[in-house]
Amino acid sequence: MEKIKMTTPLVEMDGDEMTRIIWQKIKDKIILPYVDLKTEYYDLGLLNRNATKDQVTVDSANAALKYGVAVKCATITPNRQRMEEYPELTEMWKSPNGTIRSIMGGTVFRTPILIDSIKPIVKGWKKPITIARHAYGDIYRAVDFATEQPGEAKLIFEGRDGERKEVSVMKVEGPAVWLAQHNKEDSIRNFARSCFQYAIDMKQDLWFSTKDTISKTYDGYFKSIFEEEFENYRDKFKELGITYFYTLIDDAVARVIRSEGGYIWACKNYDGDVMSDMVSTAFGSLAMMTSVLVTPDGKYEYEAAHGTVTRHYYRYLKGEETSTNPIATLFAWSGAFKKRGELDGIRELERFGEIIEEAALNVLNRGIMTGDLVNMTEPGTEVRKVSTDELLDAIKEEMEILF
Ligand code: NAP
Ligand code: MG
Numbered sequence: 001m002e003k004i005k006m007t008t009p010l011v012e013m014d015g016d017e018m019t020r021i022i023w024q025k026i027k028d029k030i031i032l033p034y035v036d037l038k039t040e041y042y043d044l045g046l047l048n049r050n051a052t053k054d055q056v057t058v059d060s061a062n063a064a065l066k067y068g069v070a071v072k073c074a075t076i077t078p079n080r081q082r083m084e085e086y087p088e089l090t091e092m093w094k095s096p097n098g099t100i101r102s103i104m105g106g107t108v109f110r111t112p113i114l115i116d117s118i119k120p121i122v123k124g125w126k127k128p129i130t131i132a133r134h135a136y137g138d139i140y141r142a143v144d145f146a147t148e149q150p151g152e153a154k155l156i157f158e159g160r161d162g163e164r165k166e167v168s169v170m171k172v173e174g175p176a177v178w179l180a181q182h183n184k185e186d187s188i189r190n191f192a193r194s195c196f197q198y199a200i201d202m203k204q205d206l207w208f209s210t211k212d213t214i215s216k217t218y219d220g221y222f223k224s225i226f227e228e229e230f231e232n233y234r235d236k237f238k239e240l241g242i243t244y245f246y247t248l249i250d251d252a253v254a255r256v257i258r259s260e261g262g263y264i265w266a267c268k269n270y271d272g273d274v275m276s277d278m279v280s281t282a283f284g285s286l287a288m289m290t291s292v293l294v295t296p297d298g299k300y301e302y303e304a305a306h307g308t309v310t311r312h313y314y315r316y317l318k319g320e321e322t323s324t325n326p327i328a329t330l331f332a333w334s335g336a337f338k339k340r341g342e343l344d345g346i347r348e349l350e351r352f353g354e355i356i357e358e359a360a361l362n363v364l365n366r367g368i369m370t371g372d373l374v375n376m377t378e379p380g381t382e383v384r385k386v387s388t389d390e391l392l393d394a395i396k397e398e399m400e401i402l403f
Contacts, residue, residue: 001034001403003033003034003035003036004034004035004036004346004348004349004352005036005346006035006036006037006038006340006344006346006349007038007344007346008038008067008068008069008340008343008344009038009039009040009067010037010038010039010040010067010069010070010071010336010337010340011039011040011042011060011063011064011067011069011070011071011301012039012040012041012042012070012071013042013044013060013070013071013072013073013075013096013100013301014041014042014043014044014045014073015044015045015072015073015074015075015076015308016044016045016046016073016074016075016076016308017074017076017308017309017310017313018308018309018310018312018313018316018322018324019073019074019304019306019307019308019309019329020045020073020308021313021316022324022326022329022388023073023329025326025388025389025392026326026329026330026333026392029392029393029396030330030333030356030392030395030396030399031333033396034352034399034403035337035349035352040063040067042056042057042059042060042063043056044056044057044060044072044073044075044096045075046075046076046078046082046086046089046093047086047088049075049093049096050086050088050089050090050091050093053090053091054091054093054094054099057093057096057099057100058099058103060100061099061100061103061104062103064100064104064299064301065103065104065295065299068298068299068300068343069299069300069301069302069336069339069340069343070300070301070302070336071301071302071303071332071333071335071336072096072097072100072301072302072303072332073303073329074303074304074306074307074308074309074329075096075097075308076308077093077094077095077096077097078092078093079092080092097303100293100301101135101293104293104295104299104301105190105295105296106190106194106293106294106295106296106299107132107133107134107135107190107191107194107195107198107293107294108132108133108135108291108292108293109130109131109132109198109264109291109292109293109294110130110131110133110276110280110289110290110291110305111128111129111130111289111290111291111292112128112129112279112280112283112284112288112289112290113128113288113289113290113327113328113331113361114127114128114283114288115288115361115364115365115373116365117364117365117367117377117378117381117383118284118285118288118373118376118377118378119378120261120282120283120284121281121282121283122257122282124257124258124259124260125259125260125261125282125283126260126261126262127260127261127262128261128262128283129256129259129261129262129263129265129279129283130198130202130204130263130264130265131264131265131267131272131275131276131279132191132194132195132198132264132265132266132267132272133267133269133271133272133273133276134187134188134191134266134267134268134269134272135269135272136183136184136187136191136269137181137182137183137184137187137269138181138183138268138269138270139179139181139269139270140269140270141181141182142179142180142181142182143179143180144177144178144179144180145177145178146175146176146177146178147172147175147176147177147178148175149175150171150172150173150174151171151172152168152169152170152171152172153168153169153170153172153176153178154166154167154168154169155167155169155180183218183221183222185221185225188221188222188225189225189229189296190295190296191266192225192226192229192230192266193229193232193296193297194294194295194296195208195226195264195266196229196230196232196233196237196244197233197294197296197298198264198292198294199233199237199242199244199264200233200236200237200240200242201294202264203240203242204242204262204263204264205242205243205244205245205262205263205264206242206243206244206245206263206264206266207245207246207247207252207255207263207264207265207266208222208223208226208244208245208246208247208265208266209246209247209248209249209251209252209265209266209267209268209271210222210223210248210249210268211248211249211250212248213248219268222268223246226244226246226266227246230244249267249268249271252265253275256275256279265279280305284376285325285372285373285376286305286306286328287304287306287325287327287328287370287372287373288325288327288328288373289304289305289306289328290302290303290304290305290328290331290332290335291303291304291305291332292335300335300336300339302331302332302333302335302336302339303329303332304328304329304331304332305328306328309324312324321387321389322387322388323370323371323372323385323386323387323388324370324372324388325369325370325372325373325388325391326370326388326391326392327360327364330356330360330392330395331356331357331360333353333356334352334353334354334356334357335353336353337349337350337352337353337356338350338353338354339353341353355399355402355403356395356399358398358402359395359396359398359399359401359402360395360398362398363391363394363395363398367381367382367383367384368383368384368386368390368391368394369383369384369385369386369391370385370386370387370388370391371385
């Protein structure tokens with residue numbers, strides 16, 4: 001078979017440890033035999049971030065904005081322990097994901113990959129639930145303090161051009177604790193746009209929840225911006241037969257549990273933090289969770305939701321064969337190919353991404369899986385635990401059948 005040609009490069013962001021090893025295996029076994037791969041390569045491995053004073057991370061994010069589709073390997077975010085492990089580090093470099101997100105803007109969507117033999121803890125869930133978390137403000141950028149004496153707290157805003165607002169928060173007769181939080185119009189609007197854009201991409205309903213019955217101005221502000229923005233997407237939603245559905249957060253939680261899944265749930269920052277852990281745990285495994293950063297104007301960065309799987313890497317370095325799950329990283333690549341193919345009108349490239357996913361699911365559904373999944377399968381499932389290499393080989397064989 002002739003190799004599939006690409007016109008625009010993918011922005012390739014390489015990473016660290018076990019996922020870096022898996023990255024190369026995926027390229028060698030699954031991609032390079034079939035695709036005339038065009039990438040603009042950025043090495044976000046910790047040592048190269050250090051050597052470039054983290055410029056490589058900034059450059060890679062700008063490239064993602066330029067070309068529109070990036071695929072990222074998991075990377076180490078250095079902490080004190082890592083500073084000892086890598087004495088050559090000149091600084092405790094910031095999280096690459098944080099840097100990329102602050103340059104690209106946009107929203108992270110996390111979606112579980114489902115297989116037949118691993119049932120979600122919530123019995124009714126048949127289809128994935130994607131969580132979109134607003135990643136700015138609220139309690140994450142709040143100021144707070146405690147006080148001892150009786151007194152009054154006030155909230156004051158002083159506009160640069162004279163606008164002034166002052167309200168009494170509360171008068172208290174004893175010790176108390178206080179918190180002020182904020183959010184920004186453009187951040188909420190961009191969040192809304194990314195969510196509508198991604199719902200259209202996925203052809204799935206979008207849910208959004210807040211507590212605007214109690215927080216009438218603050219959460220009401222979120223609700224109104226979503227309503228306003230929806231007007232720009234209403235026709236497209238209608239054409240695709242998908243809906244935008246707003247409800248209160250407590251009602252949303254009850255509905256989510258009773259639902260079959262198959263939609264995108266947009267959450268405010270704190271709700272998204274909590275609900276994404278709840279949803280991902282109930283669906284199974286972090287190793288089966290994909291993640292994509294989507295900007296309001298439709299730029300994409302695909303990755304696995306898990307980290308660099310350090311413990312497996314140290315076993316690998318000792319020469320042991322590991323059974324690390326490559327599926328989420330593989331789906332980051334397939335997602336990027338599907339999107340690049342769609343944007344460039346290269347149907348073969350889109351199809352290639354689909355074939356990777358079909359093949360991977362077929363293999364997993366036959367019970368061939370890595371160690372992390374084996375213990376999660378339904379009782380009575382016939383499984384064969386394989387190494388990372390064996391799994392990728394089985395997926396490649398399956399792809400040959402599907403082509
Ligand atoms: P992790 O790499 O996700 O691994 C945590 C544990 O989850 C592993 O030890 C392993 O359990 C299991 N696991 C995760 N992915 C797996 C896979 N693909 N296959 C099989 N098992 C898997 O998280 P971490 O240990 O907290 O962090 C390690 C490094 O990753 C840190 O330096 C952190 O900064 C970085 N990190 C990066 C990203 C990112 O780039 N997006 C995200 C999170 C963390 P067992 O060991 O029990 O098998
Ligand atoms: Mg959390």
